[in-house]
Amino acid sequence: MKVLVVDDHALIREALRGVLKELKDDAAIIEASDGRQAMRLVAEHPDVGLVLLDLNLPDRKGLDVLAELRERHPAISAVVLSASDDRDTVAKALDLGALGFIPKSSTREVMLSALRLVFSGGIYIPREILARRETASSQPPSSGSGMEPRPQSPRNLGLTDRQVDVLALMMQGKSNKAICRALDLAEPTVKNHVTAILKALKVSNRTEAVIAVGALGWNLRPAADS
Secondary structure (H helix, E strand, O other): OEEEEEOOOHHHHHHHHHHHHHHOOOOEEEEEOOHHHHHHHHHHOOOEEEEEEEOEOOOOEHHHHHHHHHHHOOOOEEEEEEOOOOHHHHHHHHHOOOOEEEEOOOOHHHHHHHHHHHHOOOOEOOHHHHHHHHHHHOOOOOOOOOOOOOOOOHHHHOOOHHHHHHHHHHOOOOOHHHHHHHHOOOHHHHHHHHHHHHHHHOOOOHHHHHHHHHHHOOOOOOHHHO
16 A cells, blocks of 8 residues: 655654554555645555645645545545644544544554554544543442443444444444445435434534544444454
8 A cells, every 4th residue: 555644744754654664564655744745746646545644734734634635535544643632623633534643642552553443444533532531421420410321332322233333334434425335225314324323422423423432432343344
């Protein structure tokens, strides 16, 4: 596979090259130091399969580059790297189609684990973000508090087997149309399932659903993959 590493610091690009080579020894790696060069290289190399994108670029906002990648090259996977890992930034990146968000403060082992998850079809969310969401929900309910116990599986929330399949594909960053093709379902049916899933998880959009499932620790796979 061919990977584009986008970061304005040569030392970070070199470190990422080492991580990628450890995971994919045969990977062809190209580098860009700003957003303009990144988009030019993507146009010149249509076989790029993954972009590792720093959000703090010298010429433009990384999120704007991510949005342009999503619009012009939707088949290319993108993983964001950033010095800031606040929940809003993570959510915006995932909303724009990123398959992972790796804080630059992460250890080499965490980066390896995150990229390994993305290569296997998952979405990586920083442990810190999951922990922040998990804090309230993981507290044991006190008597008379009205808090519900933490669900151990999607079925505890009343999701059907088919809805679990849809949720598993949502966790892989699949669009509704891609889910339709994978499960041989009509698009209105998939939309209804997504609505039911969001309601069961008590979230308002797909990004929040991905973060919620990550915090719950569910390991989901569509029936076709099991």
